[in-house]
Amino acid sequence: MLRRPAWQVLRQFVRHESETVSSLVLERSMNRVQLLGRVGQDPIMRQVEGKNPVTIFSLATNEMWRTGESDTNQGGDISQKTTWHRISVFRPGLRDVTYQYVKKGSRIFVEGKIDYGEYTDKNNVRRQATTIIADNVIFLSEGGAREKV
Secondary structure: OOOOOHHHHHHHHEEEOOOOOOOOEEEOOOOOEEEEEEEOOOOEEEOOOOOOOEEEEEEEEEEEEEEOOOOOOOOOEEEEEEEEEEEEEOOHHHHHHHHHHOOOOOEEEEEEEEEEEEEEOOOOOEEEEEEEEEEEEEEOOOOOOOOOO
16 A cells, blocks of 8 residues: 655645745635525525526524433433525526425435625615525425426
């Protein structure tokens, strides 16, 4: 089994420019999110003039833990915390399928990246928003197409 020194491995991930020219360091980074939960609202599709349409829905994830002093399954109360996530789907094929088949209560798995942004609300107040930009959505519970009105 051949092993390369750690500095050779790290050189593949970090590229240094000449220190005499500049101190610029370009390195790889990662922004990945994986969520498994239930959809909180039927998706909506929005399109701002001049921009690509986007499908948006909320996803609930739950965290559960046992409170109390006992480490066994017998004692303590079970506590739960629900966290809501705003999911945005921009990819054309995925965006349309998600809009058509995801519905409130569906259990889905979402992969993507986290995005922080700002917007100005109706009262001209600056607000911050956290969104998950979905790259992949896996449908885990059955759900048919929504009825067309």
